[in-house]
Amino acid sequence: MKLLIDAGNTRVKWALHDGRDWLAQGAVTHADIATLAAVWAGYPIRSVHAASVASAAVTAALEAAAPQPVQWVRSQRDGGGVRNRYRDPSEQGADRWLAVLAARELCAGDVVVACAGTALTVEALTAEGDYLGGLILPGHALMLESLARGTANLNRMPGQVVAFPQGTQDALASGAADALCGAIERMRRRLVESTGRGPAELLLTGGDAERLAPWLAAPLRIVDNLVLMGLLKMAGES
Ligand SMILES: Nc1ncnc2c1ncn2[C@@H]1O[C@H](COP(=O)(O)OP(=O)(O)O)[C@@H](O)[C@H]1O
Ligand SMILES: CC(C)(COP(=O)(O)O)[C@@H](O)C(=O)NCCC(=O)O
Numbered sequence: 001m002k003l004l005i006d007a008g009n010t011r012v013k014w015a016l017h018d019g020r021d022w023l024a025q026g027a028v029t030h031a032d033i034a035t036l037a038a039v040w041a042g043y044p045i046r047s048v049h050a051a052s053v054a055s056a057a058v059t060a061a062l063e064a065a066a067p068q069p070v071q072w073v074r075s076q077r078d079g080g081g082v083r084n085r086y087r088d089p090s091e092q093g094a095d096r097w098l099a100v101l102a103a104r105e106l107c108a109g110d111v112v113v114a115c116a117g118t119a120l121t122v123e124a125l126t127a128e129g130d131y132l133g134g135l136i137l138p139g140h141a142l143m144l145e146s147l148a149r150g151t152a153n154l155n156r157m158p159g160q161v162v163a164f165p166q167g168t169q170d171a172l173a174s175g176a177a178d179a180l181c182g183a184i185e186r187m188r189r190r191l192v193e194s195t196g197r198g199p200a201e202l203l204l205t206g207g208d209a210e211r212l213a214p215w216l217a218a219p220l221r222i223v224d225n226l227v228l229m230g231l232l233k234m235a236g237e238s
C-alpha cells in the first residue's frame, strides 16, 4: 500500500492506494500534522511519496509522522508523456507538475489545469504533451486578506458575485471572482489561439474548486486531489 501526500501552503492532503483502489484519504491543517502518525500507523504502508510547497517545518513534521522514509517528488523536465517548458523545473512547485501529469491521464486533448488553493495556479497543456507554462495568482482568501490588510476600509465580509456590483461587499466578492476566473478564461483562450484548435478542456481542483466552478464558463470538470493522482502516477513509474 502506498501513502501519497500533497503538502500545500494551507493544508496537507493525503490518500492511500493499494494498487487498485483509493482506500482512505484526508486533509489536515499544518498544526495537526502530528495527529496523522496514529492514523497512518493503522495501515500496512509500504512506501510514502510526497510533494511539498510548504515550509521546512511542515516537511520535517511529515517525515516524523510517516511510517516509512518519505520519497520527495520534484518537478521534472520530462515524464509521463509530458514535456515541461518551465525554464528551470527546479524552481517550480512540485504540486503544479503533478497536477499537469494527472491531467495528461484524464484528458487526451488540450487542457487548462486550474488549482485553486492558497494560490491559484493555471497551467496550459497541449494534446501533444507540451506543458507550455502557467500563472500564479493569490488565491481567493489571500486576495481578500490583502485588501483587508492593505486598506483602511475593506476589512469586511465579501457579499454576492454579481455583474455590476453596487456595494462594497459585492464589489469585493465580484472582484475576487473575476480576477480568479478571468485568469483561467484568458489562459483557456490563449491556449486555443496558440494551438489553433477547438475549445480546450478545463480541469479544476483544490480547496476552492467548488467555489469557483459556478462563476466559470462550462464545460469544466472538478477533480478532487489531482495532485495526489499525479503522485500515484509518478510513484508507479519510480
Ligand atoms: N476544510 C478547509 N480548511 C481550510 N481551507 C479550506 C477548507 N475547505 C475549503 N478550503 C478552502 O481551500 C483553500 C485551500 O485549498 P487547498 O487546496 O487545501 O490549498 P493548499 O494546497 O494551498 O494547501 C482555502 O484557502 C479555503 O478557501
Ligand atoms: C505556486 C505555489 C505557491 C502554489 O502553492 P499552493 O497554492 O498549492 O499552496 C507553489 O506551487 C510554489 O510555491 N511554487 C514555486 C514557484 C513556481 O512554481 O514557479
Ligand SMILES: [K+]
Pocket: 115, 116, 117, 118, 119, 120, 121, 206
Ligand atoms: K494552487
